[in-house]
Amino acid sequence: MLIRMLRALPILGWVMLASCSADTEELGTPYAFNPPEHFPTPVYGLGEKSPSAYGFKLGKKLFYDRQLSSDGSVSCGSCHAQVHAFADHNTKLSMGVEGRLGIRNAPPVFNMAWHPAFMWDGGINHLEMVPVAPFTHPLEMNLTMAQVLQKVNQDSSYGFLAQQAFGTPQLQDHHLLKSLAQFMTLIVSSGSKYDMYLTTGKGLNALELKGLSLFRQHCSHCHSEPLLSDFSYRNNGLDSLSEDPGRAVITLDPADHGKFKVPSLRNAELTYPYMHDGRFMTLEQAIGHYRFPQATPNLDPSLSAGIPLSDQDIEALVAFIKSTTDETLISDTRWME
Ligand code: HEC
Ligand code: HEC
Incomplete structure (x- = not known):
């Protein structure tokens, strides 16, 4: 009985394959x-x-x-x-x-x-x-x-x-x-060094790990792991009065003025310039801004005192963000023109 079933298996496999149309x-x-x-x-x-x-x-x-x-x-x-x-x-x-x-x-x-x-x-x-x-x-x-x-x-x-x-x-x-x-x-996009680290605990060097630790301390309540966004709308203090009303365009609520969807920071090495209006060319500038956010009524409370970051901290944060660059995303021919 068992032998007969085993023999039948490859045949079954063939039948299943053959029954698939070109589409399936x-x-x-x-x-x-x-x-x-x-x-x-x-x-x-x-x-x-x-x-x-x-x-x-x-x-x-x-x-x-x-x-x-x-x-x-x-x-x-x-x-x-x-x-x-x-x-x-x-x-x-x-x-x-x-x-x-x-x-x-x-x-x-x-x-x-x-x-x-x-x-x-x-x-x-x-x-x-x-x-x-x-x-x-x-x-x-x-x-x-x-x-x-x-x-x-x-x-x-x-x-x-x-x-x-x-x-x-x-x-x-x-x-x-x-x-x-x-x-x-x-x-x-899930093929970066950071993804390797999340799944195996390995793959990030000392500077990237320092960056990740700073990131978890100061950034990840908005840029939440693992997608690096919680998809909420926040004002991160770019302007004292935002020219673009942002979320308020949709809700018409003045409390949403100048709030924008928290962007994922995955692959941010490749997506310059930064912010909704592309005002910053480099990651160093984009991150440096968090030291002294503009005072504005809708500023996210977690940023009201700014984030104390040394130049070395910013360097480590940049290294961490670069560890999320996914080479397969930009080289995969399935998505290529
Ligand atoms: C002229 C440049 C331009 C073209 C062409 C364009 N987009 Fe966009 N796309 C944008 C901009 C700018 C935004 C952000 C708009 C906003 O926030 O108001 C955007 C936003 C998006 C988003 C939302 C991303 C997010 O994180 O919320 C998707 C998805 C998207 N576009 C897909 C497409 C598709 C599909 C097409 C073709 C049918 C297309 N785009 C054509 C400039 C463009
Ligand atoms: C209070 C929530 C919040 C915190 C905390 C926060 N961010 Fe942001 N971040 C945002 C929002 C919202 C934007 C988009 C703002 C805009 O374009 O108007 C943004 C944009 C960015 C951008 C630009 C991304 C792009 O694609 O344009 C970078 C880089 C960035 N943040 C890094 C960081 C780092 C690093 C930290 C920690 C030091 C941090 N953020 C902390 C909410 C936050």
Whole structure:
């Protein structure tokens, strides 16, 4: 009996493989969404349907398609560049169609499945709704969703992926949004030295460990581990009166004026310049600012006396932040244009 079962096993394996269509065959690695074990539970699931390789590829094609902007010059990837951990190309404010400058610095796009809300002010609370904002913003891609759809449906190079991913050559809004969300969800960054340290207790040198210890003392109640953000909205004392109302744009509550979503500091070595308006070029400047935050009514109480940091402390904090740089994030060809 046992022998018969053992013999049957390889055959069963073959039958299972053969019964997979081309689509499902590609569903597993490398397109499966595998939350790292040392991360919390993600906020965004991919819905009842597990991700499909074709949905991912469609999302990627959309992400890098410059035709989906009014002058054909800008794609999502223009402002969210892989070499910069999917943040912008060193510009203070993002640059959209016809060189138009936006009002904020483009944040990096990775580990999006853990963000409860998006944008510096948290104005969008579902990953699938995010693309509507850049597609239609006059300072970004400057189209209507109807125009985006029309461009995609008139481009025959989308036909195959559309058919495979959604069973139709005529895509609708929700197909676009779902596949872009799928592409972004799979951009997970968890391959840094810091991650190695979290999972094995090894991998950080003495300076990085000193930085981590300072970080846990002074920073991690906002930039919480392991994602290095608690995703709350805080005023960290950049201005006595913030030009950008930040969270108050959404809540209309004066108590939220000048509060911004705490950014993840993972890969921050690559995402310069820093803060919602890109005012600081270097990590040393961004961290140095915490010594003397501006007095302002909404300043986070934990910063009211400033954070006492010596130059050596700042050097150690920078070393720690650099230990979160994930080389695989910027070299993984799955996400490459
Ligand atoms: C012109 C530059 C530009 C383009 C093009 C652009 N973005 Fe962005 N993106 C930004 C800026 C700036 C923000 C922050 C906006 C804010 O806070 O108001 C942002 C925010 C985001 C966020 C939220 C990140 C977070 O941490 O909250 C996601 C996700 C995102 N963009 C995805 C996309 C996708 C998908 C596209 C293409 C459909 C796209 N972006 C096109 C500049 C751009
Ligand atoms: C009270 C909460 C809070 C504390 C404590 C805090 N931060 Fe921040 N941090 C923020 C917020 C909010 C922002 C974004 C502010 C903005 O852009 O207006 C930010 C931005 C940053 C940035 C820029 C990141 C980017 O992508 O633009 C760096 C770097 C940074 N913090 C490092 C630190 C370090 C290091 C410490 C500890 C010494 C620290 N922070 C303590 C809330 C905090």
